Amino acid sequence: MSAFVLDASVAVAWLFDDEDEPRADTALTHLENDVTFVPQLWHLEVRSALLGAERRRRIGVDEVEERLRFLRELPIRTDTEPDLGAAFALARARRLSFYDAVYLELARRRDAALATLDAALAQAAVAEGLVLIEPMNGSR
Numbered sequence: 001m002s003a004f005v006l007d008a009s010v011a012v013a014w015l016f017d018d019e020d021e022p023r024a025d026t027a028l029t030h031l032e033n034d035v036t037f038v039p040q041l042w043h044l045e046v047r048s049a050l051l052g053a054e055r056r057r058r059i060g061v062d063e064v065e066e067r068l069r070f071l072r073e074l075p076i077r078t079d080t081e082p083d084l085g086a087a088f089a090l091a092r093a094r095r096l097s098f099y100d101a102v103y104l105e106l107a108r109r110r111d112a113a114l115a116t117l118d119a120a121l122a123q124a125a126v127a128e129g130l131v132l133i134e135p136m137n138g139s140r
Contacts, residue, residue, distance in 0.1 A: 003035040004133055005107040006076060007116035008045035015050065015067045016058070022135040027115035030133055036076045037110055039102045043078070046071060079106050094124035104128065 006027060013024035030036070050067055053059045059067075082102055086109070091101035100121045107114045107130050114125045115133035122132055 002030075002033070003037060003110055003112035004030055005037050005039075005103055005110065005112050005114050006042065007103050007114065007118060007121065008038075008042050008049070009117035010115045011042070011046050011071065011074075012049045013117060015046070015070070016053070021117060023115065023117060023133065026135045027133045030115070031075055035112075036074070037079050037106055037112060038076050039079050039082055039106050041099060041102050045099075079110075082106060083109060090124070090128075094120075094127065096120060096124055100124070104130075 004027070010021075010024045010027045013019040013021040014028060047068070050059070050064050054061065054064050083105055087098065087101040087105040090096065090104050090108075091098045094101070094104070096104065100118060101124075103114065103116065103121060104124055106112070107125060108128060113131040113133050114122070116122050116125070125132060
């Protein structure tokens, strides 16, 4: 069984019907067989995205609750012990936000692939020798 780290950008793409993203679709299929990790930060980021969508009237309150139920049912494991020093060093070395570096640190520490839609984070992951979750057909 393989493992991967799920970035909030991918999960947010799952939450909105108008966001068709092959990399996100591929990551969703990986949930079936792979161990999936997220940092605690992930829970804050996806809820912030939902709240922003609600405030912009992109979705209603009921839809927010429906999407939160969907997220709660995902077979993911929350990592609660990041190496903040390593994340800070990665942020510095790879010119990432500290938030993105937390995902990168987790993927490195768990020797896991990374599912992200963030170009800078993907580039940093590749530079660190990590595997990215990509569509089988190579689109995007």
